[in-house]
Amino acid sequence: MLRLSTETRQAQIKEAVLEIISTEGLAKLSTKNLAAKVGVSEGAIYRHFKSKKDILLSIIEDVYTNLVVNQKEIANSEMVSSIKLYTFFCKQIQYLIHNKGITILLFSEATHTNDSILKEKLLKILKAQKTLLKQIVAEGISNGSWNKSIDINDFATLYMGIPVILNIEMVLNKENFNHEEFCNRMFSLLERILKP
Amino acid sequence: MLRLSTETRQAQIKEAVLEIISTEGLAKLSTKNLAAKVGVSEGAIYRHFKSKKDILLSIIEDVYTNLVVNQKEIANSEMVSSIKLYTFFCKQIQYLIHNKGITILLFSEATHTNDSILKEKLLKILKAQKTLLKQIVAEGISNGSWNKSIDINDFATLYMGIPVILNIEMVLNKENFNHEEFCNRMFSLLERILKP
DNA sequence: AATATATGTGAGTAATCGCTTACAAAAGTA
DNA sequence: TACTTTTGTAAGCGATTACTCACATATATT
Numbered sequence: 001m002l003r004l005s006t007e008t009r010q011a012q013i014k015e016a017v018l019e020i021i022s023t024e025g026l027a028k029l030s031t032k033n034l035a036a037k038v039g040v041s042e043g044a045i046y047r048h049f050k051s052k053k054d055i056l057l058s059i060i061e062d063v064y065t066n067l068v069v070n071q072k073e074i075a076n077s078e079m080v081s082s083i084k085l086y087t088f089f090c091k092q093i094q095y096l097i098h099n100k101g102i103t104i105l106l107f108s109e110a111t112h113t114n115d116s117i118l119k120e121k122l123l124k125i126l127k128a129q130k131t132l133l134k135q136i137v138a139e140g141i142s143n144g145s146w147n148k149s150i151d152i153n154d155f156a157t158l159y160m161g162i163p164v165i166l167n168i169e170m171v172l173n174k175e176n177f178n179h180e181e182f183c184n185r186m187f188s189l190l191e192r193i194l195k196p
Numbered sequence: 197m198l199r200l201s202t203e204t205r206q207a208q209i210k211e212a213v214l215e216i217i218s219t220e221g222l223a224k225l226s227t228k229n230l231a232a233k234v235g236v237s238e239g240a241i242y243r244h245f246k247s248k249k250d251i252l253l254s255i256i257e258d259v260y261t262n263l264v265v266n267q268k269e270i271a272n273s274e275m276v277s278s279i280k281l282y283t284f285f286c287k288q289i290q291y292l293i294h295n296k297g298i299t300i301l302l303f304s305e306a307t308h309t310n311d312s313i314l315k316e317k318l319l320k321i322l323k324a325q326k327t328l329l330k331q332i333v334a335e336g337i338s339n340g341s342w343n344k345s346i347d348i349n350d351f352a353t354l355y356m357g358i359p360v361i362l363n364i365e366m367v368l369n370k371e372n373f374n375h376e377e378f379c380n381r382m383f384s385l386l387e388r389i390l391k392p
Numbered sequence: 393a394a395t396a397t398a399t400g401t402g403a404g405t406a407a408t409c410g411c412t413t414a415c416a417a418a419a420g421t422a
Numbered sequence: 423t424a425c426t427t428t429t430g431t432a433a434g435c436g437a438t439t440a441c442t443c444a445c446a447t448a449t450a451t452t
Contacts, residue, residue, distance in 0.1 A: 006398085031439080042440090110368070126368070154381045197429085227411075243428085247410080
């Protein structure tokens with residue numbers, strides 16, 4: 001029997017979680033199914049994570065370190081406002097496209113389990129992204145790039161709907177959804193809102 | 197013991213489903229919990245619905261007859277384009293606010309169960325709404341109310357994100373989310389996109 | 393080489409799931 | 423009133439869930 005380090009197995013397990021979610025749906029995310037996908041017994045899963053919830057929490061933390069931290073750097077960079085927003089937005093979209101199960105896990109599981117820790121972590125990510133976004137827009141308004149009269153909070157709410165609807169379209173329209181130009185097309189609509 | 201007609205019980209059961217979803221989360225939507233909420237035994241539930249899935253399907257059909265049919269009338273009415281879109285949009289938002297569990301049920305359950313019939317019904321609603329929306333926008337463009345250069349499909353995608361993010365905000369920010377002016381605030385952003 | 397530690401397995405656990413069944417009794421009908 | 427139909431209950435069904443445990447063996451350490 002093959003033996004691998006905890007770090008390697010943890011990565012494998014988390015990868016398997018996202019694959020199951022995006023291809024088979026959240027309902028199929030049982031520990032039995034997960035173990036089969038990784039190619040180990042159920043007991044082995046519990047060698048590397050203390051509970052199923054712990055796996056999900058670890059994945060959510062990955063989102064923070066792999067996406068939000070990156071977005072933070074973009075928000076604090078020296079780019080021109082419109083390019084900064086575009087880069088920020090596309091980073092998010094591309095991350096979601098390459099980690100298809102993430103949004104479902106975040107939103108669906110949070111509303112499904114009503115688990116307070118899970119919700120807290122999700123809220124932390126959402127609030128961080130919203131804060132960064134508002135910072136970018138406020139900066140663009142104050143330097144004259146964008147219209148002074150738009151409400152930053154409302155814009156942020158509208159913005160946050162895009163990643164979610166992207167994921168829903170990917171799940172429901174699996175085959176014929178074209179997400180290559182999705183980022184550019186949506187950004188051009190956002191720009192129309194912001195322009196003076 | 198109290199005896200009520202099937203029609204009354206079905207309505208009670210469907211109401212209880214939405215209440216459980218919006219207050220306790222989808223995970224708590226067990227037949228046991230549901231029966232307790234209605235105030236009957238589990239067996240009684242199965243007197244009035246042949247399966248749990250049947251209850252959910254019936255709720256989804258209610259969305260069609262109570263919301264989509266109504267939106268269809270608005271789309272085919274004689275209103276001025278901007279007022280038509282506003283009415284169409286607000287009808288949808290208000291329906292979701294008064295039926296808090298609906299969006300979670302629709303999107304979360306569809307991605308959760310991977311059930312084909314459920315997905316089909318959901319897609320039917322989404323596509324109907326999208327088609328009506330595109331019809332309204334196309335009409336507004338052709339009569340000169342709105343900008344010719346905007347892509348109707350992209351606009352529809354952006355639009356559909358709003359109801360979803362509304363529901364997520366309601367679930368996650370239960371107390372401090374103000375949805376009274378939500379409709380007006382979001383609509384003013386949509387108008388900025390459409391204006392010539 | 394001897395020992396300790398880390399990673400694996402297979403068979404189990406109690407709890408919960410959606411759902412069924414045998415039976416009781418209220419409401420409708422003759 | 424006698425009978426049928428409808429609506430209810432209590433108990434329990436097999437299946438599945440997340441998870442545990444006794445045990446085996448590969449790897450690291452001494």
